[in-house]
Amino acid sequence: MAARLRLKAISLIIAGSLAATPALAGPSLVFDAATGEVISQDRAGEPWYPASLTKLMTAYVVFEKLKRGEMQLDQKLTVSELASSQPASKVGMRPGSTISVDLALQMLLVYSANDMAYVLAEGTSGTYTEFAKRMNAEAKRLGMTATHYANPNGLFDPRQVTSARDIGVLAAALLRDYPEHAHYFSQAAVTLGKRQLRNRNSLLRQMKTADGMKTGFVCNSGYNLTASASENGRKLIAIVLGAPGGKARADLAEMMLTAGFAKPPQPQQIRIGQIANMELGSVVPADMTSAICKGKPTAVAKASTLTGWGVSFGSYDKPETADMALRGRLLGVRDMVDNSVNGVVRVPGANGFNAMVWNLDQSASLSVCSTFRKQNGYCEVMTPESFASIAALARATEERIQPAAAQETPAPKKKKKVQKKKSP
Structure with a gap:
């Protein structure tokens, strides 16, 4: 009871x-x-x-x-x-x-x-x-x-x-x-x-x-x-x-x-192995971030970290939209992007947010885009030169916005004897 x-x-x-x-x-x-x-x-x-x-x-x-x-x-x-x-x-x-x-x-x-x-x-x-x-x-x-x-x-x-x-x-x-x-x-x-x-x-x-x-x-x-x-x-x-x-x-x-x-046990009931899974990669899983971790924004990777070969899955108005596109695309090529880095990137001087994968080799980048182009999906191969150019522009932008850490950090204060006030 x-x-x-x-x-x-x-x-x-x-x-x-x-x-x-x-x-x-x-x-x-x-x-x-x-x-x-x-x-x-x-x-x-x-x-x-x-x-x-x-x-x-x-x-x-x-x-x-x-x-x-x-x-x-x-x-x-x-x-x-x-x-x-x-x-x-x-x-x-x-x-x-x-x-x-x-x-x-x-x-x-x-x-x-x-x-x-x-x-x-x-x-x-x-x-x-x-x-x-x-x-x-x-x-x-x-x-x-x-x-x-x-x-x-x-x-x-x-x-x-x-x-x-x-x-x-x-x-x-x-x-x-x-x-x-x-x-x-x-x-x-x-x-x-x-x-x-x-x-x-x-x-x-x-x-x-x-x-x-x-x-x-x-x-x-x-x-x-x-x-x-x-x-x-x-x-x-x-x-x-x-x-x-x-x-x-x-x-x-x-x-x-x-x-x-x-x-009580029911011998005629279905077994766990008989439950049908959705095909792997056919559906993007729900993202609970906005409901569970309220106020946590979609992470935007630093463009200055882009290296190697990579791909872009297009530019989107909002980081949340770019993130959803990225999650869906990566499921479809999950075995091709091992050891890579992925994220939503804002390219300096351009509008929107890019869904990108980087730190790939040339072969993997070409294979990923080939797969999506066969499905009439957008995919652009990014060369090391392209990434290096974007990264350099991003670093220059970051330096203009934020002074070097050494310049920002004040020297430790020492105890001083009483002195006459100096004019500024």
């Missing part, structure tokens, strides 16, 4: 919240982890940005290495400059320092440390780009047809997409293939020196039967959660994408899991 009353109360709270902000109701899914039986789903095949749910695949690849004996839990990994430079949430270890695979996994899955994702990726495959290839190979093998990875920690990249259905497939595979590592997902906290860092999955603290798995958040995706719970020998997994806040995603997952346990 108490469980039913709590379920009703949570339902009313969530319903009211989502009614006020309908755009924040993202895809969702609840299914049986052992049988794959789908209990409920809403738009589970729709593309979405995974954020730190990406770390589930990072862990899957590392678990595979451990199982094969190619890595050891007590093996020490070195923190690189790139790993150390990742933004928070992070452990914050200095370049050159070392950490065990076991502790790096705890930091990855309990505290969601972005730097540890790169430490594990580089320790496994040498570079994060090679590791991303391994992630995509595993996704393909598991049948995650709506998923593409570009980095190991889930920080926003328009090419990095998934679906609730695919995340569910991965979550079930983790529990099925590597049950010996399931404790990482339910661990309450991780200790590093004098610091004790709590698991970011608050559902573990508010729902008695919850036992995993992983949270995710970037402005573009909203608040995501993969949650598992066990009751009377049955384990269910819930996927919540695009929730309006951390508390809301936990409440939604609890409501979905509680309702799922209240239903």
Whole structure:
């Protein structure tokens, strides 16, 4: 009775919240982890940005290495400059320092440390780009047809997409293939020196039967959660994408899991693998930035950073429009633009905002534009000379607008003896 009353109360709270902000109701899914039986789903095949749910695949690849004996839990990994430079949430270890695979996994899955994702990726495959290839190979093998990875920690990249259905497939595979590592997902906290860092999955603290798995958040995706719970020998997994806040995603997952346990198994129900994904690249995922991170403008890259070969997908009146065009175009050529940089650029002396990719080689630039021209889409190849000219003009403009830092920074003040006032 108490469980039913709590379920009703949570339902009313969530319903009211989502009614006020309908755009924040993202895809969702609840299914049986052992049988794959789908209990409920809403738009589970729709593309979405995974954020730190990406770390589930990072862990899957590392678990595979451990199982094969190619890595050891007590093996020490070195923190690189790139790993150390990742933004928070992070452990914050200095370049050159070392950490065990076991502790790096705890930091990855309990505290969601972005730097540890790169430490594990580089320790496994040498570079994060090679590791991303391994992630995509595993996704393909598991049948995650709506998923593409570009980095190991889930920080926003328009090419990095998934679906609730695919995340569910991965979550079930983790529990099925590597049950010996399931404790990482339910661990309450991780200790590093004098610091004790709590698991970011608050559902573990508010729902008695919850036992995993992983949270995710970037402005573009909203608040995501993969949650598992066990009751009377049955384990269910819930996927919540695009929730309006951390508390809301936990409440939604609890409501979905509680309702799922209240239903008896139905052998005739469809299985998770039968959910149809939208074709990868056919639809641009919703961007939740304006709703979740109100007031955050679309980032505009500095034209002075343009290098190498590249492409322009056209000029647009607003940075938001250019950003949407860029996100859509990059999905279509996701495998051609590895190791590149992309962004919305304002070219000095020109109107509008350009959707651009740079730091490519000549072959990749030609291939990208060839692909879009076949589809009657606009694409202009940008040569190193063109970028160098734009970058030089941008640097000159920046120097006129902002004096050099040395000129702006006042000299440190020294204590002075009382002196006569000097005329200005």
